[in-house]
Amino acid sequence: MAVYTHVDEAEAKALLGRYDLGGLLALRGVAEGVENTNYVLDTERGRFVLTLFERRVRKADLPYFLALMSHLARKGVPAPNPIPDREGTALQNVCGRPAVIISFLEGRANMRPGPAQCRQAGALLARLHTAGADFPLHRANDLGPNGWRALAERCAGQSGRCAPGLDALIAEELSALARAWPQSLPAGAAHADLFPDNVFFRDGAVSGVIDFYFACTEFYAYDLAVCLNSWCFLDRRWSADNAAAMIAGYREIRALSSAERAALPILLRGAALRFLLTRLYDWLNQVEGAIVKVKDPLEYRDLLILHRAAAPKGPEGLAS
Ligand SMILES: Nc1ncnc2c1ncn2[C@@H]1O[C@H](COP(=O)(O)OP(=O)(O)OP(=O)(O)O)[C@@H](O)[C@H]1O
Numbered sequence: 270m271a272v273y274t275h276v277d278e279a280e281a282k283a284l285l286g287r288y289d290l291g292g293l294l295a296l297r298g299v300a301e302g303v304e305n306t307n308y309v310l311d312t313e314r315g316r317f318v319l320t321l322f323e324r325r326v327r328k329a330d331l332p333y334f335l336a337l338m339s340h341l342a343r344k345g346v347p348a349p350n351p352i353p354d355r356e357g358t359a360l361q362n363v364c365g366r367p368a369v370i371i372s373f374l375e376g377r378a379n380m381r382p383g384p385a386q387c388r389q390a391g392a393l394l395a396r397l398h399t400a401g402a403d404f405p406l407h408r409a410n411d412l413g414p415n416g417w418r419a420l421a422e423r424c425a426g427q428s429g430r431c432a433p434g435l436d437a438l439i440a441e442e443l444s445a446l447a448r449a450w451p452q453s454l455p456a457g458a459a460h461a462d463l464f465p466d467n468v469f470f471r472d473g474a475v476s477g478v479i480d481f482y483f484a485c486t487e488f489y490a491y492d493l494a495v496c497l498n499s500w501c502f503l504d505r506r507w508s509a510d511n512a513a514a515m516i517a518g519y520r521e522i523r524a525l526s527s528a529e530r531a532a533l534p535i536l537l538r539g540a541a542l543r544f545l546l547t548r549l550y551d552w553l554n555q556v557e558g559a560i561v562k563v564k565d566p567l568e569y570r571d572l573l574i575l576h577r578a579a580a581p582k583g584p585e586g587l588a589s
């Protein structure tokens with residue numbers, strides 16, 4: 270359960286005093302999530318989510334994330350809307366942490382997605398890319414190639430505690446990706462963490478997309494690679510059917526250029542390395558006292574090994 274910071278009712282009531290959301294009816298810590306503290310907040314005006322930003326989220330980046338969510342919500346993407354207080358400010362301070370109240374989105378994540386859900390997730394990602402094309406703010410991806418190198422240095426020498434051979438695999442992959450990483454591809458506002466737990470479905474249709482706190486200006490095809498990796502590698506097996514459906518769903522909304530398609534195998538490797546490194550770093554640096562389940566770095570080691578072996582075939586050609 271991702272509750273790093275405990276918020277009591279008195280603090281929630283003091284916060285709500287600044288809003289036109291009515292009185293507090295209930296406050297409940299949310300079980301899912303890794304990065305931030307989340308509470309569901311029931312008030313006389315409805316249901317909301319209170320997020321307190323922890324750890325990796327830099328305060329200076331919050332205006333970008335909140336503005337992007339508002340921009341996308343305005344354009345019909347089912348993203349949470351940050352709720353401003355009576356003075357028009359969405360960004361707050363709760364228990365010494367930056368915090369925000371956002372709209373609650375109905376629906377549930379599907380953690381066993383098949384081709385039907387993958388097609389919809391692909392289309393959602395493409396909608397997000399096209400709706401964000403005129404978003405004016407810029408944020409560099411600090412978990413791009415330079416960030417990977419910095420994270421790898423912080424894990425070096427310790428990763429053997431997690432599994433033998435990880436340091437060598439990571440070092441080799443960093444060099445390979447440094448040589449092959451594309452110089453230029455179509456780019457813009459990207460979600461950068463569109464895993465199945467961040468997409469809600471209701472009555473078989475997408476009803477929400479959450480967790481914009483890694484969003485950044487990135488290659489669109491890299492964002493698709495993050496999504497392919499997380500929706501198509503289930504029980505340590507690659508589903509070529511899921512991948513084909515996701516790419517088809519994406520292309521129904523936004524065309525993929527031949528350069529983007531050609532870059533996908535290398536982008537899939539970069540996206541696998543990114544989550545191997547962040548999970549490994551978290552595994553090596555577990556926060557004492559936090560109620561949180563650390564995600565398995567070795568899932569992404571295995572995916573990286575698979576992509577390294579199969580790279581030329583591309584995502585739809587990978588054996589399931
Ligand atoms: N706007 C929302 N509407 C409904 N539920 C939400 C909303 N935002 C967050 N949640 C709930 O809170 C949980 C955690 O949210 P989120 O994924 O943003 O947290 P996180 O700690 O950043 O997680 P992650 O590990 O995915 O980075 C979600 O799985 C969902 O149950």
Ligand SMILES: N[C@@H](CCO)C(=O)O
Nearest residue numbers: 303462464544548564
């Ligand atoms: N989606 C990430 C966690 C949040 O960034 C992972 O599964 O490693």
